[in-house]
Amino acid sequence: AQSVTQLGSHVSVSEGALVLLRCNYSSSVPPYLFWYVQYPNQGLQLLLKYTSAATLVKGINGFEAEFKKSETSFHLTKPSAHMSDAAEYFCAVSDRPSSNTGKLIFGQGTTLQVKP
Amino acid sequence: DAGVTQSPTHLIKTRGQQVTLRCSPISGHKSVSWYQQVLGQGPQFIFQYYEKEERGRGNFPDRFSARQFPNYSSELNVNALLLGDSALYLCASSITMGQGIDEQFFGPGTRLTVL
Numbered sequence: 001a002q003s004v005t006q007l008g009s010h011v012s013v014s015e016g017a018l019v020l021l022r023c024n025y026s027s028s029v030p031p032y033l034f035w036y037v038q039y040p041n042q043g044l045q046l047l048l049k050y051t052s053a054a055t056l057v058k059g060i061n062g063f064e065a066e067f068k069k070s071e072t073s074f075h076l077t078k079p080s081a082h083m084s085d086a087a088e089y090f091c092a093v094s095d096r097p098s099s100n101t102g103k104l105i106f107g108q109g110t111t112l113q114v115k116p
Numbered sequence: 117d118a119g120v121t122q123s124p125t126h127l128i129k130t131r132g133q134q135v136t137l138r139c140s141p142i143s144g145h146k147s148v149s150w151y152q153q154v155l156g157q158g159p160q161f162i163f164q165y166y167e168k169e170e171r172g173r174g175n176f177p178d179r180f181s182a183r184q185f186p187n188y189s190s191e192l193n194v195n196a197l198l199l200g201d202s203a204l205y206l207c208a209s210s211i212t213m214g215q216g217i218d219e220q221f222f223g224p225g226t227r228l229t230v231l
Contacts, residue, residue, distance in 0.1 A: 042224055043224045095161075100172075101213055102149060102164055102210055103149070105161070106160075109158050
């Protein structure tokens with residue numbers, strides 16, 4: 001069965017510092033992987049997705065993630081944190097091929113705090 | 117263009133009651149999925165509907181049911197509410213069933229509190 005594990009429920013960085021949020025996956029087939037961001041009292045917004053094209057995926061707001069099959073990882077990075085990046089971040093994997101649906105399996109989430 | 121809309125925004129119910137949550141997908145989207153997000157956890161898949169038919173169901177009891185209407189809007193019903201049903205209920209729409217390819221657009225959610 002597909003699953004994702006986010007390492008670190010809380011990450012704190014200074015404004016301008018590198019952001020690194022970790023995600024490891026388990027999948028029986030080449031996975032489709034996603035990073036979502038959730039601001040307080042809002043729904044989820046897609047940052048980026050990997051669907052077996054380029055291993056380095058660029059997303060919105062300066063975020064990018066690298067798919068590493070050998071490490072079963074899909075870590076999210078941003079070179080320079082901004083105060084507006086403070087939010088909850090979720091890594092997710094598509095449930096294919098277990099179910100022929102758009103079902104996403106989410107990690108527990110990582111809260112990013114950005115200090116001035 | 118309007119995004120995914122959900123109503124109501126907040127809801128307070130007592131144990132044993134029934135609740136109906138509503139979702140309107142983005143125009144042109146034919147698939148609606150429902151997720152439950154308990155505080156401090158990631159969203160958990162409840163249902164997916166596509167072209168008015170149930171296409172997927174998560175590990176939730178039969179107290180949870182849903183339907184999709186001809187205009188592709190959807191309702192999620194929860195009967196015999198338990199304290200543990202308190203959560204943010206998210207609706208997501210996509211053009212097709214998705215299968216990981218189509219982007220799923222999420223609404224702002226309905227915050228359900230069961231007392």
